[in-house]
Amino acid sequence: MLGFHEDAILLSGPAGTGLKTRILGKYYEFWWKITSGGESKRNEFPTAIVDMNAGSGELYIKELGRTLLGSAGHAMQLKFDLGYPTDALKLAFVEEDPQCFSHLQNVIRKRWPSLRLDQATGPIDRNTSGVYLFSLPLEDAVETVGLLNLGNSIYFFDPLLHVEMETIERVARSLIKYFFQRGTEFIIFVFTSDWFTGREYAWRKSLAPRPATSPRETWTGSEAETVASANSLFGDEDWQENVLNGASRNERQDAFIDEYRRRLMKWFRWVLPLPFIPKRGQLYHLVFCSNFEDGVKVTRDFYCLYTGNPRFNPDNQTAYEKFVARFPETTRGLWGFQRPIQWKILWHIIRYCEGGICDYGCKGIKEKGTREGVKAAMRWLSNEGYLRQLEGVPSAWASIPRYQLDWDKVRETLALLPPSKLKPITPEHFQRKQRRRS
Numbered sequence: 001m002l003g004f005h006e007d008a009i010l011l012s013g014p015a016g017t018g019l020k021t022r023i024l025g026k027y028y029e030f031w032w033k034i035t036s037g038g039e040s041k042r043n044e045f046p047t048a049i050v051d052m053n054a055g056s057g058e059l060y061i062k063e064l065g066r067t068l069l070g071s072a073g074h075a076m077q078l079k080f081d082l083g084y085p086t087d088a089l090k091l092a093f094v095e096e097d098p099q100c101f102s103h104l105q106n107v108i109r110k111r112w113p114s115l116r117l118d119q120a121t122g123p124i125d126r127n128t129s130g131v132y133l134f135s136l137p138l139e140d141a142v143e144t145v146g147l148l149n150l151g152n153s154i155y156f157f158d159p160l161l162h163v164e165m166e167t168i169e170r171v172a173r174s175l176i177k178y179f180f181q182r183g184t185e186f187i188i189f190v191f192t193s194d195w196f197t198g199r200e201y202a203w204r205k206s207l208a209p210r211p212a213t214s215p216r217e218t219w220t221g222s223e224a225e226t227v228a229s230a231n232s233l234f235g236d237e238d239w240q241e242n243v244l245n246g247a248s249r250n251e252r253q254d255a256f257i258d259e260y261r262r263r264l265m266k267w268f269r270w271v272l273p274l275p276f277i278p279k280r281g282q283l284y285h286l287v288f289c290s291n292f293e294d295g296v297k298v299t300r301d302f303y304c305l306y307t308g309n310p311r312f313n314p315d316n317q318t319a320y321e322k323f324v325a326r327f328p329e330t331t332r333g334l335w336g337f338q339r340p341i342q343w344k345i346l347w348h349i350i351r352y353c354e355g356g357i358c359d360y361g362c363k364g365i366k367e368k369g370t371r372e373g374v375k376a377a378m379r380w381l382s383n384e385g386y387l388r389q390l391e392g393v394p395s396a397w398a399s400i401p402r403y404q405l406d407w408d409k410v411r412e413t414l415a416l417l418p419p420s421k422l423k424p425i426t427p428e429h430f431q432r433k434q435r436r437r438s
Helices: 016-033 071-079 098-111 138-145 165-175 221-234 251-263 293-307 316-326 341-352 371-383 407-414 427-437
Strands: 006-011 047-051 058-061 068-071 091-093 131-134 152-157 183-191 271-275 284-292 386-388 403-405
Touching: 006 098, 016 047, 016 058, 016 068, 016 071, 016 152, 016 183, 016 271, 016 284, 016 293, 047 071, 068 071, 071 091, 071 098, 091 138, 098 131, 131 138, 138 165, 152 165, 165 183, 165 221, 183 251, 221 251, 251 271, 251 284, 271 293, 284 293, 293 341, 316 341, 316 407, 341 371, 371 386, 371 403
Parallel strands: 006 058, 047 091, 047 152, 091 131, 152 183
Antiparallel strands: 058 068, 183 284, 271 284, 386 403
């Protein structure tokens, strides 16, 4: 069974869980300020944070000897403690485990006593509190939460092992009705290294290490069960070719999370996996899925701030001079600080489109010119070798072309390097930072 320190779930790893929840709390606040309409609209637009694995709302980190807010706790803090006008913000907490659900109610009684739990746990049509608590299996909760008028929403999935791709698809299909419709974001926690090392879970059957090779006849029974679970995570068996091979464990873990990222890109323009090392030998990812480019950029910036990764800040002026020297015809008819549309779109992709993934419907790209002008400029960039058709990624809207930036071409002609690969902060580094702050 799960361990508790009072009402907080007992965990270890300040560089993992503690950092993860801090980033979530910061992002919730940033996301809500924008999607609620901001101060100019009095934050009146309907918004919702849906925590599909809410836990108890508190976490106790053994190494720190401290109780921290969990994901649900950060959502409650945003709604009730930060002084914002959050009447239009709804919170939906789903927790199947009876113990966690009981502790979650205790945490709410203790920290937010003004919230009426009889309303939060009662019938939806009689609930005027704006907070909804559901003790339901995940599959049933998807339909129940769908009855709420959510508006712009974040769905957070933090399962004890994994959430099936079928569930992810079902939620996405119910909310994203047209080409990369904005207004819905997913955040998914993935126990990456556990699939390779195995792990004894107190609350469920143990997970055996994933086999290192693909021939089925070589798998043990427990390895075959692990592969079957991974099939449900990915939604198919195609991942096996790139992950079950003789590469090093680090390479296979990279391939694993990249395969997962690509499948999520069926519904989202950008998918950003953030790595965490809670303990030596462990690697987890917090995967942000969004059709909102500013949100993805800010999430990366938050992560860089807390982990010491360098923020991406390429040299615009030098790169532009090299571009103009190579393509002087693009500046004809321009004067002063005017820039050719090809350059404006290219720079936006370099600077703001996570992974260089883009299409002509991206908000920041659409703003660079007329619809036909933008399409023509992107064709020009493709013909010049800066963009290539995105391949190997499923799409719910196959007729819409998607592109990926060719960083080799950018490096060769503009002398720009891509963003550095995100590196997780180690527990030792995290502890040194904490000591310096104290």
